Amino acid sequence: MEDFYRELIIERYKSPHFRGELEPNDISFEDDNPACGDHIRIDVRLDENHVVTEAVFSGEGCAISLASADLLLESIIGKTIEELKETTKEDILDMLGIELGPVRLKCALLPLKVLKAGVYGVGETISSD
Amino acid sequence: MTGNSNTRFDVQQVRGDFPVLAREIRPGIPLTYLDSAATSQKPETVIQAMSTYYQENNANIHRGIHKLAEEATLAYETAREKIARFINAPAADQLIFTRNTTESINLVAYSWGRKYLSAGDRILLTEMEHHSNLIPWQLIAGELDLVLDFIPVTSEGNLDLDVYHDLLKKNPKLVALTHMSNVLGTINPLKEIIRNAKSVGAITLVDGAQSVPHFPVDIANLEVDFYAFSAHKMCGPTGIGALYGRKDLLENMPPFLGGGEMIKRVELRSFKANDIPHKFEAGTPAIAEAVGFGAAVDYLLEIGMDRIEEHEKLLTNYTLEKLLDVPDLTVLGPPAEEKGGVVAFYIKDIHAHDVAQILDGDGIAVRAGHHCAQPLHTKFNLPATTRASMYLYNTIEDIDRFIAGLQKVRDIFK
């Protein structure tokens, strides 16, 4: 159990590096985890080459979901939208460094789900540019 | 109705009746089950009754002439009688088998609601309802253009009865509320609430999912019109629940679902509905589950509902007292005297999921989330809470392990 709540997770939960909101932004998306009422919003700013320059999250969640959001956003700064779409469940689990059962997996993956939903929205407008 | 009370309540003996309580949740870690408000564990007698039914009596009911069909029908109808008697319903045919509390409430919404409600009519609910006594009314209100009103919950976790009296002046057609909150533990003053509702001519429906399992419920005394509950929260199987209804109401209501069993006579373009309760039991019902439900009632009666209530009170008092010593922890709902065996709480800056996860590491099963009462959590400005809920098989040692687990939670997040 102490393994589960690795120092990294507790630390990022208590003092996140990427918490906030961005207005204006290029991507903003939010979603809920209906099982627990958690809510996460992610705001992203891009440069003219669709490279992520800033990314922050806001909302409510458990240590796993918020640490996951913080680590995810750290990992996408400097990436292009296309690169960002490649992020997988395994990447998230690697960052968190823990194994999760099916219920907590939903917590860990909520930020990625929100990010992807936002990005695919943008992806569409980009491709129709 | 409340069972024998001359022998002592022996919790260790009770635990011996529940096979799952003997298991280790992980090697060397016993199970501390504090999630009975979600679903209770099942005693050996219930599991056995269902097995025996399948091994010896299984047949479809009501239609067959053969011996097995007769035995199965008898088993099913005997269960109905036991359950009706358990809640002191006037007659067994006023007890309809459904899948669960949720389906019981939906049955009333769709059958009674569609026939008797029309645009502009008001339904009075409360802010502490489980989604199962909220969404059916939202759906039917959308369909029929009804107005929903809500009795507010005070900051102490009780219904605001002054506002209730004001809302009654708007002449609601229905007052529907829970007997006991599955989050706050509040036991509502039903007798008074029902009497007031009747005085303005409203029909009353009570969600008994958290009450029937935990203390004696007397339908005749409450004079309630509809009362819904689930077997799985009272030592019975999943897949079966019950709806009690006032006889004249049930007799005048149209069927809920159509099919076999609910008819008396069928022609190509019309049918004549069966008598109650069969009118509301379309298709092959959950027969083995009904048998298990009956066995659950037998079991609870053997222990005695008074003694179960008393035991849970003791555990709840003890829990609330111990929780006072956990820093930064706030319990929702009224004080111990007004509360059933449900303790929902939050710890400052620690999410309910993390609390539950760390407790699980020590084999302690609690629930985290909004417990299907999201509007109530919104009201208290909480995304989620952790809930420990007790039943007849819980012990003081269970509570001690739970409290020690919370200490560990705080250590990890310090």
Ligand SMILES: Cc1ncc(COP(=O)(O)O)c(C=O)c1O
């Ligand atoms: C107060 C209350 N009402 C209704 C329900 C729904 O019960 P079921 O899921 O068995 O329909 C529950 C349990 O989840 C409950 O606690």
